[in-house]
Amino acid sequence: MQISFKACDIGRCKSLCCRNCAVLTKAEVSELITNANKEYSLELEPKKFFRKVKGERGIYYAIKMIKGRCIFLNKENRCRIYLCRPTLCKLYPVIDIGKVDERCPMAKDLPPDAIIGLKRRYAEEVDEDIKAEQTFLFV
Template sequence: MMERELVAIIHLNPLNLEVVWKDFKFKCVENCAKCCRELDIPLREGDIERIKALGYEEDYFVDFTKMFYRGSRFLGYSLKKRPFDGTCVFLDENGKCKIYEHRPIACKLYPFILVKHGNFLEVYVKKDPLCPGINHPEGRPIDWSFVREYFGEVLQAYEVGMPEGIEVDRRVR
């Protein structure tokens, strides 16, 4: 398992953000797409349904030969890679995601991992040398705006309202 570091804790009730790694910054580097080329992306059932609603057939984007498990519990299948270059089937020739607004939640969260423990979510960052956005000099610190943008969909799934003036953006990033 890849090493990870705790960045923040989101307390769900009452809603509070505790930043643990004070000088952490992140910026998703435009046209990088290393995660689209190098990683196997797990698909949740909701991801599959959302992409199918765009008109894509499951056989086009689901790799039924790669499965993700947590212990003995089946979590889902992998997003398919193109056989000729090993990149995500939704990455276009310009390095842009064709389904960006509807991409799987694992894509929206990378390089972060959210772990729920009762009444709080721990926010970790994978110490992945693949990602140039981790502690990028032009990166953003973790604050409520960052949380809304990157983790809003997950918080909405837990029916967590955001602080006054911060609305959950379902588009995420």
């Protein structure tokens, strides 16, 4: 759902990428809430859509999941906040420094330059503390 080079085959993957919690900083949550209101006229109540998680470096916010699906995924397996989705969603299938989620059907179709670009963006755009965390615990 995040790649613009070629349409995702959602029928095949059922939006696999939206079955993990994206973790955001407090500032990123505020930005997402503001942008979702601007782009989609959504009023996102923070406690309804985000859960606090704790790492070794601090407190963050995970998008809530419902029955293993991101709360923003609609019945057609599409993102309801696509234009303002979190950075981690935009960079998928790159899921860590230098790591690609090979389960994504698009991952092997992407040109090498595109993957390199996403990895570079991961290094530059993902919050330094989030990148450094090993595990997140719900609090």
